[in-house]
Amino acid sequence: MDVEKVKRWSKYxxxxxxxxxxxxxxxxxxxxxxxxxxxxxxxWLAESGWDNVGCLVDMFREIAKKKQ
Structure with a gap:
């Protein structure tokens, strides 16, 4: 796993x-x-593990950027 993602997602x-x-x-x-x-x-999803939550947040943010 990418070290940068681990740092960014560890708050989850x-x-x-x-x-x-x-x-x-x-x-x-x-x-x-x-x-x-x-x-x-x-x-419920927020309890599914830091890496799952981080990945979902990043994907939703990507969608949000496309919306702009």
């Missing part, structure tokens, strides 16, 4: 950080607030 060992970043980037991409059900799923 904290579920709260993962949830916050996933929620923010998804709301930005979707241009709306998430529903209660969607937030619940994001909370």
């Amino acid at each position: 060992t904290d579920r709260v950080e993962g949830y916050k970043d996933l929620k923010y980037v998804l709301e930005y991409c979707l241009d709306r607030h998430l529903t209660d059900e969607e937030r619940s799923r994001i909370n």
